[in-house]
Amino acid sequence: MTVFVIRRLMQAFLVVFLMSVIVFFGVNIVGDPIYMLVSPDADQADIEAAIRRLGLDRPIWEQYFLFLKGAVQGNLGDSFVFGQPALKLILHHMPATLELAFSALFLAIVFGIPLGLFSGLYPDNPVSKGIMAGSILGFSLPTFWVGLMLILLFAVELGWLPSTGRGDTASVFGIQTSLATWDGIRHIFLPALNLSLLKISLAIRLTRAGVREAMGQDYVKYARAKGVSTKRIIFVHVMKNIMIPVVTVMGLEFGSLIGFSVVTETIFAWPGMGKLLIDAILQLDRPVVVAYLMIMVLFFVLINLMVDILYSILDPRVRLQDQGA
Amino acid sequence: MTAVLEVSGLKTHFFTHAGVVKAVDGVDFTVNKGEVMGLVGESGSGKSITGFSILGLIDQPGRIVEGAIRFIGEDIAKAPEDKLKSIRGNRISMIFQDPMMTLNPVLRIDTQMMEAILAHEPVPRKEAWERCRDALGLVGIPSPEERLRAYPHQLSGGMRQRVSIATAFLNKPDLIIADEPTTALDVTIQAQIIFEAQKLTRQTGTAMIWITHDLAVVAGLADRISVMYAGRIVEQGLTDDVIDRPLHPYTVGLLGSVPTANNRGERLFQIEGMTPNMLALPEGCAFSPRCGSASGACRTPPPIEHVADRELRCYHPRSQAAAQ
Numbered sequence: 001m002t003v004f005v006i007r008r009l010m011q012a013f014l015v016v017f018l019m020s021v022i023v024f025f026g027v028n029i030v031g032d033p034i035y036m037l038v039s040p041d042a043d044q045a046d047i048e049a050a051i052r053r054l055g056l057d058r059p060i061w062e063q064y065f066l067f068l069k070g071a072v073q074g075n076l077g078d079s080f081v082f083g084q085p086a087l088k089l090i091l092h093h094m095p096a097t098l099e100l101a102f103s104a105l106f107l108a109i110v111f112g113i114p115l116g117l118f119s120g121l122y123p124d125n126p127v128s129k130g131i132m133a134g135s136i137l138g139f140s141l142p143t144f145w146v147g148l149m150l151i152l153l154f155a156v157e158l159g160w161l162p163s164t165g166r167g168d169t170a171s172v173f174g175i176q177t178s179l180a181t182w183d184g185i186r187h188i189f190l191p192a193l194n195l196s197l198l199k200i201s202l203a204i205r206l207t208r209a210g211v212r213e214a215m216g217q218d219y220v221k222y223a224r225a226k227g228v229s230t231k232r233i234i235f236v237h238v239m240k241n242i243m244i245p246v247v248t249v250m251g252l253e254f255g256s257l258i259g260f261s262v263v264t265e266t267i268f269a270w271p272g273m274g275k276l277l278i279d280a281i282l283q284l285d286r287p288v289v290v291a292y293l294m295i296m297v298l299f300f301v302l303i304n305l306m307v308d309i310l311y312s313i314l315d316p317r318v319r320l321q322d323q324g325a
Numbered sequence: 326m327t328a329v330l331e332v333s334g335l336k337t338h339f340f341t342h343a344g345v346v347k348a349v350d351g352v353d354f355t356v357n358k359g360e361v362m363g364l365v366g367e368s369g370s371g372k373s374i375t376g377f378s379i380l381g382l383i384d385q386p387g388r389i390v391e392g393a394i395r396f397i398g399e400d401i402a403k404a405p406e407d408k409l410k411s412i413r414g415n416r417i418s419m420i421f422q423d424p425m426m427t428l429n430p431v432l433r434i435d436t437q438m439m440e441a442i443l444a445h446e447p448v449p450r451k452e453a454w455e456r457c458r459d460a461l462g463l464v465g466i467p468s469p470e471e472r473l474r475a476y477p478h479q480l481s482g483g484m485r486q487r488v489s490i491a492t493a494f495l496n497k498p499d500l501i502i503a504d505e506p507t508t509a510l511d512v513t514i515q516a517q518i519i520f521e522a523q524k525l526t527r528q529t530g531t532a533m534i535w536i537t538h539d540l541a542v543v544a545g546l547a548d549r550i551s552v553m554y555a556g557r558i559v560e561q562g563l564t565d566d567v568i569d570r571p572l573h574p575y576t577v578g579l580l581g582s583v584p585t586a587n588n589r590g591e592r593l594f595q596i597e598g599m600t601p602n603m604l605a606l607p608e609g610c611a612f613s614p615r616c617g618s619a620s621g622a623c624r625t626p627p628p629i630e631h632v633a634d635r636e637l638r639c640y641h642p643r644s645q646a647a648a649q
Binding site: 221 | 380382410411412413414415418419421423426427428429430431432433436437440441444445476478489492
């Protein structure tokens with residue numbers, strides 16, 4: 001187990017390193033940030049000075065080497081735009097994104113699994129058919145469009161919920177979260193719902209497929225032959241089996257929730273990492289883009305690791321030390 | 326002898342898109358206390374469906390259309406689900422064919438055994454656990470405490486089938502339906518499992534229906550044999566009588582196709598033709614197209630005839646001399 005975790009972490013560092021190479025050189029190809037940064041009426045000397053100050057006068061491989069040197073000491077460079085350390089900027093925006101992603105995951109589980117369970121147990125029921133049709137919409141409607149429609153309906157037409165920004169936050173265990181205040185919950189509801197729509201649909205389909213498969217298995221018939229109650233068969237025998245794929249996929253999808261939040265945060269003006277990234281890309285703020293992507297890679301690796309560990313708890317047949325990776 | 330189970334005129338049909346499958350079509354038999362009845366037939370002859378019908382475990386699109394299943398005097402063929410639930414695993418338990426598939430892979434053995442007790446009796450968990458441990462000891466599982474903590478994948482196939490048998494006996498049922506419990510096991514394990522099952526039925530006086538396609542298995546185990554073909558019992562009698570002097574041409578064919586030391590080197594007898602399509606059964610006797618002695622009379626379904634202490638559905642039973 002320990003060996004497994006260590007091996008995973010070493011792989012993570014390799015992935016982060018490769019990622020940094022691709023992003024660093026990739027952003028460099030996209031364009032020269034200097035004209036975004038200096039004022040339009042700056043003269044040549046000002047521009048030269050700015051270039052030197054940002055270290056952009058050196059050859060690209062030398063810039064990268066300097067970046068690496070800083071990175072191993074925990075310094076991912078200063079933002080070209082804000083002049084602050086990129087890492088600090090991202091960490092400052094991270095709680096807003098994480099709370100959005102967790103809220104979306106929560107909605108996906110709370111709505112997706114029960115709806116999927118119902119439609120799996122009663123596949124011929126008209127309600128189940130409605131749920132399945134709804135999940136197709138959830139899959140196929142683009143996030144940004146659904147976001148706009150949600151704003152139009154709940155904020156503009158009905159006026160129930162605010163459409164932009166993060167509400168009041170309160171401190172819980174030293175973390176500033178909007179989930180602790182009523183105003184904060186009102187603000188997070190629409191973006192979280194928007195972000196979770198795809199995941200709700202995914203959870204519905206996964207659960208339904210799992211339930212349909214499990215209900216036909218011999219172990220269900222055997223449990224019935226033992227006189228076990230239907231409730232126990234569904235919630236112990238079936239649920240424990242289908243939680244394996246559901247946890248795996250939902251866990252892995254958590255990373256993509258953070259990734260997709262770029263769109264949702266832009267629409268709802270949610271002050272998270274995704275909004276920061278979009279702004280950084282538009283201004284070619286290379287240190288922020290590189291730092292964001294490196295952190296995202298770390299996130300994905302850690303999530304994968306946690307899913308693997310969870311998996312071994314859920315499925316007794318899985319032994320972590322036996323796995324190749 | 327008191328009858329534990331009396332099945333009469335049982336018909337279980339499946340209403341599929343392609344038509345009505347008469348999987349069980351008028352089955353009568355009686356199982357007495359402490360008796361082992363072998364229910365023999367080819368795949369698709371309706372023997373497993375008969376077993377599931379008794380427990381009320383027929384899934385859509387199938388249902389019991391006719392007949393009575395008297396269990397200790399009470400007809401349970403149309404009993405409500407609650408009533409059936411209190412009987413299943415308690416008064417009638419079942420052992421399934423494939424031990425690899427019947428135990429839930431993500432639940433420990435103790436969970437799966439104890440729920441059979443706890444579903445029927447409000448006993449403390451500790452007591453339930455002790456009963457499970459003792460039951461595993463009875464079927465010859467070494468260090469049962471350890472096995473109870475294991476997951477199914479940590480046990481071998483034979484071990485898992487012993488767990489199923491121990492589970493079946495947990496509530497001291499009146500009847501156990503064993504649906505080909507040894508088919509998925511290799512021959513040496515098969516013999517051990519049969520031995521354990523036989524020992525337990527003798528000790529507890531539990532009646533048993535042993536469903537199998539293997540005549541050799543029931544020959545040494547069952548008190549009586551019922552031979553099923555295409556949803557009907559075609560011959561029924563004491564094991565020795567049926568094995569030594571089969572009367573129905575189908576039974577004769579089945580016995581003839583068992584390899585023995587006597588016909589070494591010869592071509593094995595084979596029943597001609599194929600098992601009938603259950604959607605389009607031949608008129609009258611379903612076996613007639615494959616039967617050497619079929620005649621015009623076989624176009625109408627043969628009634629049950631009592632020959633000595635044998636029940637038979639045939640117009641042209643083999644004479645006892647010819648069968649020898």
